[in-house]
Amino acid sequence: DGGITQSPKYLFRKEGQNVTLSCEQNLNHDAMYWYRQDPGQGLRLIYYSQIVNDFQKGDIAEGYSVSREKKESFPLTVTSAQKNPTAFYLCASSAPGPGANVLTFGAGSRLTVL
């Protein structure tokens, strides 16, 4: 079955460490996204990528970095510059065409900074 795989599901990090969250999709979708979810704030867009080797900052990109070297993969690095990284992170993708704005989501990764 096609879908989005995020790993790890749970991740613990010490302050000052960078950590990379993986997102892989086999839906042949062009666009991929990273969202951050905090209680009471809904989902906020971190980065998105429309095509391979191209990505744009979302609303809260500071302290995060991404790469898009392959169509299937869009990893997110949470750097030590991110002041409050503890959150639930969701990766999503969308197909081109009329359904371009319908997102398919992964199951999420929960990052906790100790």
Add this chain to the structure above:
Amino acid sequence: AQTVTQSQPEMSVQEAETVTLSCTYDTSESDYYLFWYKQPPSRQMILVIRQEAYKQQNATENRFSVNFQKAAKSFSLKISDSQLGDAAMYFCAYIPRSNDYKLSFGAGTTVTVRA
């Protein structure tokens, strides 16, 4: 600035009854899309329903229907014949056709279904 507002943090409904979730949004665009997404306890986000702004007819998907009031910038979700599996957090979302990569979400409404 908050584009999408969900004023009800929590709602409770008796099984088999109907519940309506509110959503308002702010935009100067005339062409856009609105969505309701469901996030059950598994935290896997699932699309419930999508509405295109230029279509006057309200979208429906089985027991889920919307009341889209474009002039009022209101987009409520009605869940009919509520089932235990409907218990989840529901997010309203907006995206303009002019930039269909930046989806804006509301803060969410947690729905509890009482048996």
